[in-house]
Amino acid sequence: MDPDQRTGPVHVLLGCFLCLCSLSSAERLCTVPPGPVSVPENNTADVEVVTISSISDVSLTVSVNPEDLFYLRGNALMVKKGLDFESLSSAALVVWVQCSREGSSSVNESVEVLVENVNDNPPNFAQNHFTLEVNELTAVNSSVGLIEATDVDSEPLYYRLESATDKYFRLENINSPRILVKSVLDYDAVQKISLVLHVRDTFNGSTSDEPFFTSVASITVLVKDVDNRPPWFQPCLRTNLGIAKLCVSAGYRGRVNLTEKEEGPLILEPGPVFAKDGDKNRSEQISYRILRGNEGNIFQIDEETGNISMTKAADIVGPITLTVLASQVTNRDQFAVTQVTMEVMKKSRNPPRFEKERYEGFIYSNSVPESMILRDRSTNRPFRVRARDEDFAGGLNPDMKYEVQYSSYVNVTSDGFVILKRVVKTESFALQLRAVDSTTGEFGTAALSVQVIPAVAIPSDSSIGYRPGDMALLGLIMAALLVLCLIVIGFLISRLFKGNAGMDKICEVSFLSLWSFW
Ligand SMILES: *[C@@H]1O[C@H](CO)[C@@H](O)[C@H](O)[C@H]1NC(C)=O
Ligand SMILES: *[C@@H]1O[C@H](CO)[C@@H](O)[C@H](O)[C@H]1NC(C)=O
Ligand SMILES: *[C@@H]1O[C@H](CO)[C@@H](O)[C@H](O)[C@H]1NC(C)=O
Ligand SMILES: *[C@@H]1O[C@H](CO)[C@@H](O)[C@H](O)[C@H]1NC(C)=O
Ligand SMILES: *[C@@H]1O[C@H](CO)[C@@H](O)[C@H](O)[C@H]1NC(C)=O
Ligand SMILES: *[C@@H]1O[C@H](CO)[C@@H](O)[C@H](O)[C@H]1NC(C)=O
Ligand SMILES: *[C@@H]1O[C@H](CO)[C@@H](O)[C@H](O)[C@H]1NC(C)=O
Ligand SMILES: *[C@@H]1O[C@H](CO)[C@@H](O)[C@H](O)[C@H]1NC(C)=O
DSSP, X not given: OOHHHHHHHHHHHHHHHHHHHHHHHHHOSEEOOSSOEEEESSOOSSEEEEEOEEOTTOEEEEEEOGGGOEEEETTEEEEOSXXXXXXXXXXXXXXXEEEEOTTSOOEEEEEEEEEEOOOOSOOEESOSEEEEEEETXXXXXXXXXXXXXXXXXXXXXXXXXXXXXXXXXEEEETTEEEEEEOSOOOTTTOSEEEEEEEEESSOTTOOSOOOOOEEEEEEEEEEEOOSOSOEEESSOEEEEETTEEEXXXXXXXXXXXXXXXXXXXXXXXXXXXXXXXXXXXXXXXXXXXXXXXXXXXXXXXXXXXXXXXXXXOOOSOXXXXXXXXXXESSOTTSXXXXXXXXXEEOOOOSOOEESOSEEEEEEETTOOTTOBOBSOSSSOOBOBOOEEOTTSGGGOOTTEEEEEESOSSEEEOTTSBEEEOSOOOSSEEEEEEEEEETTTOOEEEEEEEEEEEOXXXXXXXXXXXXXXXXXXXHHHHHHHHHHHHHHHHHHHHHHHXXXXXXXXXXXXXXXXXXXXXX
16 A cells, blocks of 8 residues: 555545644634623713734724724724713624735634723602691601602712701601601791701711712701681680690680670670681681570671670570580681670669778787788777669678778778788878779779878787687696695694694695695
8 A cells, every 4th residue: 555645534634634723823813801890880081991912914993883983093992082981882892803814714702891880870869848737747657748859879878867857857767768757746836947968879887988979958848737626715715635735715804784685796804705726727618606695695606707696685694504516617626615605783872881981990119911900009909991882782892892992001802801011101192992893894992091000019929928828728727736735734733633643734835835836
């Protein structure tokens, strides 16, 4: 066999191998380092991404240039400008570089560029200012609103609520800007609350010096008055019952004359029947009605104004008590009840009259305030005036009051005693007393002149003898001593009869015992 012929297949194999090698070396005109290349966004312009190595005489061109961001400077693949992760459709950009050489077919090499996200955008609220509304009495932990910021490159965001009084609201948690009620609101106490919501795109507590951004929105929360209070008759006395507020009317009083029908609204004390909504910023329409006590329909009430007038004359003396209801027209469950007491008066024919026109009283010049004016010089009996009203049986008008006029020295009690108000510095003074029928205003007057008499030594309490207890004790001691004396005397007499002692001794002993007694 021809050795050349035998080696023929080997040559072919070798030739093929060489051929393959030359083919592959022809294709490897350029070499790109393996794996994707990372470029952080917000880089400066003209940053090198990667250097492509190539054999000599190879020319490189960018054949696929995503978003026209890349160019070649020699063998270096460069980024033209700062990359913006947020505006790219894909974070992975594939750049193709065509390598070509005279006489060889060109090859395309790909470079995968991964754009890294960097925190370069601030969080944003949709508005600088938000307005929220919340009903008063909204339950604790209820949501008032959710005010979120958006940040294109950061998740999650960190929120913080700032307020002048952090009493009323809080955030659901640091990452959830849901504003929750912290304590129950009362419209009467607070109508408007200003809050400032801060957001930050990194955790505040972290010590790293990563860049971060913040943003702020102001929030106004308007508290709305809900219809939680009934009408309140005016005037009324406010009281608190826990967090509830009440206002209680003491009722109204009026007066009509027996067998006389008054025309027009009756004048009442302390004012006309009037109720207003207990909710401060609600003026619910209120209607009035007499519920009870209007026997014989003597009175009528104006449903809208509350004015009470008469339909006919009252024919029985005495008070008539009307129960009056005020209720909200749109919500009858919100109501209040009060009483209107109408006094039916017999007409007064006589004014009050003092028993005397002129009185005289006395006071010591050293009397202290609250001493009583005295009736005469000799006794310490107090001076007293009385006025009678002949319209009343026994002359006793229960509505009569005494008054002092033209003197600052004294006042008069409802029983007619005249009381010193301050130390007197004159020899006498005069004044006028008035007895006023407070129901009709009719009155009678009397003059009182008071003589100031020289001071007497007012015995002080401590020097006046003994209290009853002391006296009883003293009596007891005296009795005991007497018994003792009698025993001694008896003993001595018995000795005398036995002839051992003389009469002198008896006298001496009894004298001694009496001495000791005192
Ligand atoms: C390289 O890419 C260019 C442009 O897309 C194309 O014209 C050419 O045919 C490609 N060459 C090879 C060998 O794929
Ligand atoms: C790059 O970041 C800075 C702040 O760090 C910012 O002001 C600028 O707008 C950012 N540029 C781009 C292209 O995002
Ligand atoms: C409100 O929520 C907090 C925390 O979730 C809880 O501790 C508290 O008991 C809640 N208060 C009420 C009244 O539900
Ligand atoms: C961050 O924390 C500091 C103190 O640690 C504080 O003064 C500042 O108000 C905080 N800022 C935010 C946005 O939470
Ligand atoms: C009742 O009669 C008196 C005396 O005539 C009068 O002054 C008064 O105004 C009358 N009162 C009423 C409520 O009519
Ligand atoms: C109701 O009475 C008041 C006084 O009590 C008066 O001022 C007002 O005009 C009256 N209203 C009507 C409708 O009569
Ligand atoms: C009361 O309520 C009305 C709307 O009903 C509102 O316009 C007004 O501002 C409120 N007043 C106060 C003092 O809140
Ligand atoms: C006089 O006393 C009455 C009670 O008796 C009292 O209401 C009144 O205020 C007093 N007047 C003066 C001026 O002190």
